[in-house]
Amino acid sequence: MGHYGFDNKAASFRCGANVFAYFCDNTAATINECLNLKGSTSAGRISSPFMRSYIMSDLITVPYDEMEKPAITLFEHPNCMGTNAAFFAGAPNQDALYTSKLMTDGNMYDNAISSIKVPFGASVTLYTEDSFIGFPFVVDGYANNDIGKEATCVNLWNDVYSSFKVHFKPYGPAVGSWKNVGSGRGSITKNITVGATTTNEAASSKTKETFSSKTIPNTLNVSMNVGFAFDSEPLNDSLAAENIKAVKTVLAQATSASTPMNCDATKTRNPAETVSLWQWVVSSFDGSVSAATEHVVCKIGAGWDKPPLCPYGACNDANCTQCSAWALGQ
Numbered sequence: 001m002g003h004y005g006f007d008n009k010a011a012s013f014r015c016g017a018n019v020f021a022y023f024c025d026n027t028a029a030t031i032n033e034c035l036n037l038k039g040s041t042s043a044g045r046i047s048s049p050f051m052r053s054y055i056m057s058d059l060i061t062v063p064y065d066e067m068e069k070p071a072i073t074l075f076e077h078p079n080c081m082g083t084n085a086a087f088f089a090g091a092p093n094q095d096a097l098y099t100s101k102l103m104t105d106g107n108m109y110d111n112a113i114s115s116i117k118v119p120f121g122a123s124v125t126l127y128t129e130d131s132f133i134g135f136p137f138v139v140d141g142y143a144n145n146d147i148g149k150e151a152t153c154v155n156l157w158n159d160v161y162s163s164f165k166v167h168f169k170p171y172g173p174a175v176g177s178w179k180n181v182g183s184g185r186g187s188i189t190k191n192i193t194v195g196a197t198t199t200n201e202a203a204s205s206k207t208k209e210t211f212s213s214k215t216i217p218n219t220l221n222v223s224m225n226v227g228f229a230f231d232s233e234p235l236n237d238s239l240a241a242e243n244i245k246a247v248k249t250v251l252a253q254a255t256s257a258s259t260p261m262n263c264d265a266t267k268t269r270n271p272a273e274t275v276s277l278w279q280w281v282v283s284s285f286d287g288s289v290s291a292a293t294e295h296v297v298c299k300i301g302a303g304w305d306k307p308p309l310c311p312y313g314a315c316n317d318a319n320c321t322q323c324s325a326w327a328l329g330q
Contacts, residue, residue, distance in 0.1 A: 010056045014047035020064035020071070020086065023056045031060055036105055043071035043086040045150040046117055051084060070122040070141070072166055073151075074108050075115040080153035083108065089122050089168035096166045100130045103163070113161045117151035120222065122168055126161040134162070142169075142219060172285035174223035176230045176243060178297065178307040183276035187264040192279050195256025196220075196291045219284035220247070220291065227328075228282075230311035234328040242313045247282050250291040263298035276304040278320075280312040 015021050021042045024034035034041070040051060044066050064071070070089050076082030085108035090096035100110040110130075118124055118141040128134030139154050182190040228235040228243050235243065263275040280295040297308045297320045308320030316322040 007057050008055060011051060012047075012049050013042065013051055015042050015044065017045050017066070018064050019044070020062045022060040022062075023051070024058035024060065025055055027058050031062075034058070034060060035107055037107055037109070040084045040107055041086040042073055042084055043088075044119060046073050046084075046086075047150065048075065048080055048082075048084055051082070066119050066121065067171075070119045070168055072119070072122055072124050072139075072141075073117045074113045075117075075153075076109075076112050078114045078155045078158070080115045080117055082114075083112070087164075087166055089166040092168055092170045094167070096168075097132065098164050098166070099132075100162045110162050111159045113156060114158045115153055115155045117153055119151045121171055122166060124164055124166050126156065126164040128160050128162065130162045132163050132165060137161075169286070171219070171222050171226060173227035173229045173234060174220065174243070174247075174282050174284060176228060176235070176280060176282050176311050178278040179281045179292070180307070181261070181277040181279050181296070183274060183304060185274055186266050186271040187262065188275055188277065189260050189262045190277050191258045192261050192277070192292070192294075192296060193256050193258050194250060194292055194294045195253060196250055196289060197256075198289050219286055220282075220289040223283075223285045226285070228311075230326070235311060235326060236328050236330065239311060239313045239326050243282060243311075246280070246293045246295060246312065247291045250293055259294070261296055261298075263300070265300045269300050273301045274304045275300050278308055 010023070022031055022034040023040040025038050026033070039056070044064055071086045073084055073086045075084050085106050087098055087106055088096060098106070103110060113126070116124065116139055118139045120141045123138060123140045123142070126137045137156065141151065181192050182188055224244055224247065228240040261277055263277045265271060265273045265275050276299045278297045278299065280293045281290055282293065283290040293312070295312050297315065299308070299319050303319065303321065308315060310320050310323035311326050314323045314326035316324055
């Protein structure tokens with residue numbers, strides 16, 4: 001930092017998305033010389049208007065990928081200011097465990113945490129005593145943030161936490177599937193509901209405002225950004241774009257809407273044949289949010305009890321048993 005006239009002058013910072021930064025109290029040749037309370041660390045899209053002022057002599061940066069392995073950042077003072085220290089999550093769906101000793105090793109004093117930033121994909125459980133006992137407090141990156149944006153600053157109880165666990169739940173593509181709406185002989189009319197639903201009962205009102213809030217659409221939006229899958233295979237770019245359009249149409253509605261749909265074999269086929277209606281539904285990678293679209297398939301006769309073989313947009317016949325190329329790479 002001295003080469004740029006910033007030796008012992010830095011008082012605030014902002015890091016880029018793919019940067020893990022080690023701010024070192026002294027000129028450092030290795031990363032270890034910036035740890036054990038000898039500096040500060042930061043991961044990804046993180047900024048602070050006030051850091052450990054005027055004592056930083058060196059800066060080491062290394063590549064960082066939030067989607068591969070996220071890290072949370074702890075702060076000494078409220079509003080994400082003061083000493084900051086970043087700690088990585090563990091392997092996917094496993095906890096990384098940090099005792100008070102490991103906190104100190106990573107540049108954060110015991111009982112010194114007052115605020116935190118947790119990126120999308122990660123969650124942290126803080127404990128008021130060492131070795132993961134005492135009163136727990138959870139900060140969930142999925143609930144507080146949007147992917148691709150700086151994590152929200154969350155203020156905590158001041159100076160009471162002595163250990164914590166960091167969890168990483170990987171996110172994947174949105175998943176499309178056909179949901180059976182009903183079946184019967186000859187002709188049926190069923191009401192299909194077009195709208196978004198969530199497993200979060202607290203958000204059961206399903207209003208437009210609900211789905212523009214941070215707690216509901218995040219996982220679905222993130223999943224669509226990653227891609228689309230059907231029958232465990234990724235959709236090609238054209239069909240993925242068509243599905244994004246279909247989901248956005250659903251989320252733009254003020255409320256869920258019920259529409260009658262008819263499936264009739266009596267006019268063109270044997271009236272004794274069984275018919276069934278199938279609705280296209282797109283879900284987030286974890287199944288927490290689903291968007292039931294207006295797109296349906298009416299199946300008549302043989303195979304009525306089996307879902308359509310093709311994803312939405314790729315059916316080449318009425319019963320959706322013949323598909324155009326839909327998988328990525330086909």
